[in-house]
Amino acid sequence: xxxxxxxxxxxxxxxxxxxxxxxxxxxxxxxxxxxxxxxxxxxxxxxxxxxxxxxxxxxxxxxxxxxxxxxxxxxxxxxxxxxxxxxxxxxxxxxxxxxxxxxxxxxxxxxxxxxxxxxxxxxxxxxxxxxxxxxxxxxxxxxxxxxxxxxxxxxxxxxxxxxxxxxxxxxxxxxxxxxxxxxxxxxxxxxxxxxxxxxxxxxxxxxxxxxxxxxxxxxxxxxxxxxxxxxxxxxxxxxxxxxxxxxxxxxxxxxxxxxxxxxxxxxxxxxxxxxxxxxxxxxxxxxxxxxxxxxxxxxxxxxxxxxxxxxxxxxxxxxxxxxxxxxxxxxxxxxxxxxxxxxxxxxxxxxxxxxxxxxxxxxxxxxxxxxxxxxxxxx
Amino acid sequence: xxxxxxxxxxxxxxxxxxxxxxxxxxxxxxxxxxxxxxxxxxxxxxxxxxxxxxxxxxxxxxxxxxxxxxxxxxxxxxxxxxxxxxxxxxxxxxxxxxxxxxxxxxxxxxxxxxxxxxxxxxxxxxxxxxxxxxxxxxxxxxxxxxxxxxxxxxxxxxxxxxxxxxxxxxxxxxxxxxxxxxxxxxxxxxxxxxxxxxxxxxxxxxxxxxxxxxxxxxxxxxxxxxxxxxxxxxxxxxxxxxxxxxxxxxxxxxxxxxxxxxxxxxxxxxxxxxxxxxxxxxxxxxxxxxxxxxxxxxxxxxxxxxxxxxxxxxxxxxxxxxxxxxxxxxxxxxxxxxxxxxxxxxxxxxxxxxxxxxxxxxxxxxxxxxxxxxxxxxxxxxxxxxxxxxxxxxxxxxxxxxxx
Numbered sequence: 003x004x005x006x007x008x009x010x011x012x013x014x015x016x017x018x019x020x021x022x023x024x025x026x027x028x029x030x031x032x033x034x035x036x037x038x039x040x041x042x043x044x045x046x047x048x049x050x051x052x053x054x055x056x057x058x059x060x061x062x063x064x065x066x067x068x069x070x071x072x073x074x075x076x077x078x079x080x081x082x083x084x085x086x087x088x089x090x091x092x093x094x095x096x097x098x099x100x101x102x103x104x105x106x107x108x109x110x111x112x113x114x115x116x117x118x119x120x121x122x123x124x125x126x127x128x129x130x131x132x133x134x135x136x137x138x139x140x141x142x143x144x145x146x147x148x149x150x151x152x153x154x155x156x157x158x159x160x161x162x163x164x165x166x167x168x169x170x171x172x173x174x175x176x177x178x179x180x181x182x183x184x185x186x187x188x189x190x191x192x193x194x195x196x197x198x199x200x201x202x203x204x205x206x207x208x209x210x211x212x213x214x215x216x217x218x219x220x221x222x223x224x225x226x227x228x229x230x231x232x233x234x235x236x237x238x239x240x241x242x243x244x245x246x247x248x249x250x251x252x253x254x255x256x257x258x259x260x261x262x263x264x265x266x267x268x269x270x271x272x273x274x275x276x277x278x279x280x281x282x283x284x285x286x287x288x289x290x291x292x293x294x295x296x297x298x299x300x301x302x303x304x305x306x307x308x309x310x311x312x313x314x315x316x317x318x319x320x321x322x323x324x325x326x327x328x329x330x331x332x333x334x335x336x337x338x339x340x341x342x343x344x345x346x347x348x349x350x351x352x353x354x355x356x357x358x359x360x361x362x363x364x365x366x367x368x369x370x371x372x373x374x375x376x377x378x379x380x381x
Numbered sequence: 382x383x384x385x386x387x388x389x390x391x392x393x394x395x396x397x398x399x400x401x402x403x404x405x406x407x408x409x410x411x412x413x414x415x416x417x418x419x420x421x422x423x424x425x426x427x428x429x430x431x432x433x434x435x436x437x438x439x440x441x442x443x444x445x446x447x448x449x450x451x452x453x454x455x456x457x458x459x460x461x462x463x464x465x466x467x468x469x470x471x472x473x474x475x476x477x478x479x480x481x482x483x484x485x486x487x488x489x490x491x492x493x494x495x496x497x498x499x500x501x502x503x504x505x506x507x508x509x510x511x512x513x514x515x516x517x518x519x520x521x522x523x524x525x526x527x528x529x530x531x532x533x534x535x536x537x538x539x540x541x542x543x544x545x546x547x548x549x550x551x552x553x554x555x556x557x558x559x560x561x562x563x564x565x566x567x568x569x570x571x572x573x574x575x576x577x578x579x580x581x582x583x584x585x586x587x588x589x590x591x592x593x594x595x596x597x598x599x600x601x602x603x604x605x606x607x608x609x610x611x612x613x614x615x616x617x618x619x620x621x622x623x624x625x626x627x628x629x630x631x632x633x634x635x636x637x638x639x640x641x642x643x644x645x646x647x648x649x650x651x652x653x654x655x656x657x658x659x660x661x662x663x664x665x666x667x668x669x670x671x672x673x674x675x676x677x678x679x680x681x682x683x684x685x686x687x688x689x690x691x692x693x694x695x696x697x698x699x700x701x702x703x704x705x706x707x708x709x710x711x712x713x714x715x716x717x718x719x720x721x722x723x724x725x726x727x728x729x730x731x732x733x734x735x736x737x738x739x740x741x742x743x744x745x746x747x748x749x750x751x752x753x754x755x756x757x758x759x760x761x762x763x764x765x766x767x768x769x770x771x772x773x774x775x776x777x778x779x780x781x782x783x784x785x
Contacts, residue, residue, distance in 0.1 A: 021784045041600060049781045062717070252785050 004318040004363045008206075009154055009183055009296060009354035014249070015208045015256055022210055022249040033242050034231060047242055050251035057258050058200070058217060059193045066216045066234050067247050068227070071182045071203030072105035074216035077238070078148065078178045078199055079109045081225040082218070083118065086145045086176055089223050093145040093174065095119045099131050099160070100339040101153050103180060107335070123149075128291045129158035129340050137168050146176045151184035151191050155323035155336040155352060156288040157296025159188060166196040176222055182206050185257050186295045186356055187265045198222050202254075208356070209253030210246040260357045268294040268355050271364045275353060278368045282375040285346065287337065295356065298323060298337075300349040304377055309351050312377060316370045323352050382420075382460060384542065385442055387430040390453025390552060405583075406430065406451045406555035412617055413445045443548060448615055450581045451558070452550030458534075458542045465500060468541055469512045472531055475545040476513055479529065486523030487513060493535040505533055554583030556616040561585040562665040562695065563622075563657055565650065568604040568723065571669030571698055573612055573715040574706050578697040579667050580616050587620040587661055588612070588769075591650060593627040596730065601723040610773035611715050618770035620661075624653060625763040629756050630730045636750040643677050643735040644744055645751075647686040652757050655690040660761075665693040671706070672699050676735035685739045 005013065014022075025046070031039035033047045048062070055062040068074045079096070087094060096113055098106055100122040110120050121139060124132045131149055147169065152159055162179065169175050178199035181192045185207040192200055198219045205211035218224060218237075230239030272294045276286055279299045287298040301309060306322035313320050323334055337347035353367070387410070395402050403425040410432060415421050420435040432455075434442060439457050446455050459475065461467045472489075491505035500508070509531070510522060520529075532544040564576040566588040576586055590605040606621055613619045629649050637645045654666045670678050677686065687694060698706060710716040 024784060036598065036600075038599070045777050046781050046784070049777050049785060053785050248781075248784055255785065 004366050006353040006355065006359070006363065006367065007319050007321045008186070008356035008359070009157075009352065010321055011205045011211065012208045012356050013358065014205075014210055015253060017256070018209055018249045018253045021252050022245040025248045026245040029244060029248075033244060034233065043244055046248060047244055050248045053251045054215060054254055057189075057254055060217050060219070063235065064217055064219055066218055066237055067242065068214040068216055068238060069212055069240075069243070070214040071103075071180070071201050071206070072214070073227070074201040074203075074214040075103065075105040075148075075178075075180060076109065077216060077224075077227040078146070078201070079106060079113060081227050081237075082176070082199065082222060083113065083146055084116075085223040085225045087118070090145065090174070093143050095121065095141070095144040097121050097123055097136075097139060097144055097147045099123045099125065099149045101125050101129060101131075101155075101158075101336040102148060102150060103154055103182070104335075106148055106180065119143075123147075125158075125336075125339050127340055128289045129153055129156045129287070129336055130291050131160050131165065133161060133164050133168055136165065140169065140172055140175070142172065142174065144172065144175050146178060148178040148180065151179050151181040152188050152293045152296070153288075153336055154183045154296075155334070155350075156298040156340070157183075157292040157352075157354075158288045158336075159191070159291055159293050162191050162194050162197075166194055169196070183293070183296070185254070187261065187268055187293055189258060189261055204246065204250035204253060207253050207257040208358070209250040212243055213246045213250040215250070257357065264357045265294060268359065271355055271359060271361070272297060274364055274368065278371055282371050283378070284375070287340070287342065287350070295354060297353040298350055299353070300346050300351070301375065301378055302346045302349040304349055306349055306351045308377070309349070309374060312374045313351075313367075313370060316373070318367055318370055320351050320353050323347075323350050382433050382435060383437075383439060383442070384434075384458045384460060385432045385439075385446065385455050386458050386544065387432055387446065387455045387550075388453050389429065389451065390550075391451075391554065402451070402555055402558050403430070405558040406449070409449055409451070409556050409617070410446070413449060414442060417441055417445070446550065447548060448551055449556075450551050450553040450583065450615060451555030453552060454547055454549050456532075456544045456547040458532075458544040460540050460542055463495070463498065463535060463539055463541045465505070465508060468505070468533060468543065469509055471543050472509050472513060472533070472545075473516055475531065475543060476517065476529070479546060481517060481520060481529075483519045485519070485528040486521045486526075487517075487529040487531065488522065488524055488527035489513070489531045489533065491533045491535070495535050495537045498535045505535070509533060551581060551615070553581035556580060556583060557585040559583030559585075560665070561587070561661070561663040562667045563654060563661060563663045564588050565654065565666065565668040566590050566605055566608060567669070568601050568608065568719060568721075569669070570703075570706055570710050570716070570719045571671060571674075573608045573669075573719065574709050574713075575667055575669040575695075575697045576612050577615060577709070577713055577715070579695065580612065584665075584667070585616065586612070586667065587622060587663065589622045589624060589654065589657060591624045591626040591653075593625075593630050593730070596627060596630070598723050600721070604718060604721050604723055606767070606769055607718045607774060608715055609769045610771055611713070611718060613770045615713070618768050621767045621769045622657065622661075623765045623767070624760055626650075626760060629760060632751055632756060634730055637747050639732045640734055640736045641739060641744060641747060642730070642732050644682060644685055644739040645748060646730075647677050648689045648744070648748070649753070649756065651686060651690050651694070652753065653760055655692055656757060656761055657764075658692050665695050666690070667695045667697070669698050670696045671701055671703070674703065676737045679737045681738045682736075685741050685744055688741055 029043045031043045033044040051065050052062045055065045123136050176198045179197045180201045182203045200217040202215040204213040227238045284299045284301050334347040407423045418434040418437040422433040424431045461471045489506045489510040491502045534542045562584045564586045566572045588609045609621045
């Protein structure tokens, strides 16, 4: 099996599964219990939070656990946006980049119903946020800007340093970065000091699903996401999913350790893939601005789904541009925002790599490529 | 051999006692740094001290020295051969390591104690200055207030030393050079800060914690130990003295009116502290009281409480505001520990409306119902001692290492 769909989900590391098993068995007590078993579970939770904070270079009390990246993004655009607005009622503008994940974009209607002015910041032909347009759209009424670090469909790395510089004149603006796709090779980007809110999802970096992380800097006002027993500093009640949380902390450490080496290796793999695809006449998106672990390519007019199944028959798993939207009717939001025509974008597939991708995987894909490509000749 | 030059600041004014202060500082540096480096040599000179080492990195040593009381400032000093080309090369390397902004200025200061060195002070300055000026055209030369000052010392022996960055130390006096005190350490924000300030002033401390199990939790005790561990970062390993206090609290609850119980409790604590002082051969009691903060900290109240002892009770926080205390707690790393939610003074015994203006005669009359001497002796007989150092804080980390 050649698995090239790591942006949809990654296979958990064996060590991560082992940690989850051990914690589930040995530290099963509720971290909120006052007895010694609860105390041990609580100390372990604290240590996991501390570890994540250290890796991301934030404070431990700025790290909150949620059940998913989607949940974290919902918290940002609901509880947090409302809390920010309540402190300054004249601020009601929310800016989202046009290529955000559906976990953010699908909330626009709700935001508008609540009376917020929502605007999309366009991207250029490479899928990079248009920083000139962003500059024009900013004013003192903007309460939140949400951008991605690495786009999930095309892999474009967003110019976070440039964005930080542009918004420096608007200290009131709270900046949310969806870093879900960035851990594999662009973790360093997420350590930008200006970022106020950061979303991560454990199953995108070989952790288990069921754990999202929201980093919320101290200055950011918030209403709780879930009410109840007061866990997560009262912001998100729910008994903590300790086995998966501890496993996530471990997965993030392993990803951080593997980062430098993975960047070099995946860069080399990407060059091989792009060269082979271009030679075979495929169209590549994102150009030089793409993260090394994602390749988005199309072979029009063959539909992406047909290409996906053609590779599948050879034991190679790729995806159309995003797993979340591949079963919906509007599967190519990012390519559309890049103004790629729909007869081309409908043909797009995404190859996504991870630390565990091997040269053998890449070679196998390149060997399978002619067979799939010849479908075009047969038209 | 790597070298850092440590300057003492306030110590220079100590006259005949200077040697004692120097020895205390040297001992402190050795204790902190030798686990990192077996080749460590600390050699006190008249106005400064050399710290020489091999295995540890400069970064590791800087990290240690910045939290040692008694150091005013310190400067890593890099050893090179006594050769002008080698000196120039090292100078460039040092500038490459620091952040230089457009508009910065620099200056080279040469000191030549070896008069046989073929270049005069002025030549060295000009030669070294020109390679830097050439490499960093954005910097200007400035004699009076340069942004960066490079010192080149040509020693009598066969080496030259270069020094560029200088770090501010913790200030204060060397730990252990101002006698020994007993710190009343609860789990709150104030008492660890009081301890820190006295340590910075050179006082060696032992921590005394009053616990009342089962009314107080094991976690509250743990918290006090962690605070002790954090404090020991600024000194040496510390004695943690746990005083069992439940019996006394029960007696107070049974015999003293609720609104006066706080006053009597504090008087009992001070009586115990007073005895501990002679047992532990210490000279002062230190606590985290701040004027007006809570009921027991009004002047009237403090006077009545203080009446049971003639020992010095030092209150370094007496004139500070809560936000200043919190700020310092964040700075020295006790905030997160103090912020843990476990109560130290058990809620069972907390009075609902403590009297802020207790009268000594009335309190004494009430206390007649208690067998004070017996209670104090019982508490003292039940104390437990534990030596705690910084590694106590990494206990959990080690415990969970395989999982994380």
